[in-house]
Amino acid sequence: MPGATPARSRHDDPRVRDRLGVIRDIKRQLVIDAARRVFEAHGLEGASIRLIAIEAGCTTGAIYPYFRGKEEIYAAILSQTLIALKQFIEQHLARHRRPIDRARAALAAFYAYYKAHPAELSLGLYLLRGAGVRPVGLSRDLDRDLNGQLRTVFDAIIAAIADAGFDRAQALTVDGVSHAIGLLVMDGTGRLRIFREPADGLMMDYLERLLPQQ
């Protein structure tokens, strides 16, 4: 119809755009939550976009606008985990005033978070590389993004340890984090029971040795 002013696209209206954004976020999160359940039930290898769609109650075609494949959904879950982990550590830091207590609390919180969320630890460990069990094919970009997020988690711990006056705060952080993961794995696989020493006590003892009162 020549001469008629073209109707303004609904997408140009900021209020409509906001509402569409909210719906988009909700739908995306529904897919992520469904994928978590599928990964827990079937493992990463057994999971597929088809199974995730069934669990989310949608078609596979409704997932692809949000994620190109299960690797991207997996990365999104890990990313949300790392955000929650960082908040958890910050909350624990806020509960203490003495620098030495804050330093220990940072590492204790890292341990406690994964102790309380074994599924998230399991999912994270699936990244195990090497000639071994087939890793999930995270793209270089996704891998770099996740490493960047993990770096900010570690930076919060490093800062707390440095503030308590320790030299080599980064090396102490690597040690503490590695030790926590090792204990959690030994505990999670049931292999720690051999020693009849509870993981929580072992972690607290270790922290006192790693970060002694100065």
Added chain:
Amino acid sequence: MPGATPARSRHDDPRVRDRLGVIRDIKRQLVIDAARRVFEAHGLEGASIRLIAIEAGCTTGAIYPYFRGKEEIYAAILSQTLIALKQFIEQHLARHRRPIDRARAALAAFYAYYKAHPAELSLGLYLLRGAGVRPVGLSRDLDRDLNGQLRTVFDAIIAAIADAGFDRAQALTVDGVSHAIGLLVMDGTGRLRIFREPADGLMMDYLERLLPQQ
């Protein structure tokens, strides 16, 4: 044919029995080796007796006399791993005479074995329990047997540490083993690269702090 002496069963002849035993062991090992490759390619969830049979070049019916299911094959792999790990540790112990060197060598060998065999570490970690990723359903008996084998590995390390004059040798062993596993996992997932500190150096530094010259 009444009156005829029944032919003596071939299985009553010890030489035949020995040879049948050898063949049985070879066939069993072929299944285990095929299963390793299938687990590495498809993960535990993706593996099936059918896939293992295809990889081994036999029928599924040829597997069931040896193993009731993939869990039993998985347990057999872990069992062989633990035997090799124990031998590796003993070989490293034999290279040193000073008790302090033997104590460190025991834990260093534990770390080095899994560093050299990431697939075996990955397979072992699949046992991760909790509300997380579905664990392989090892029966109570298989689980107890594996824990018993792992116990003998740890006992060798504990003995070396105790011989070096350390108190609490068991606690030091749990610490050292947990730390090694944590570093290997961080290294295997590529997450250690964030810190630009190589896992081997971190492990050796840790061992010197854990087991200082006395």
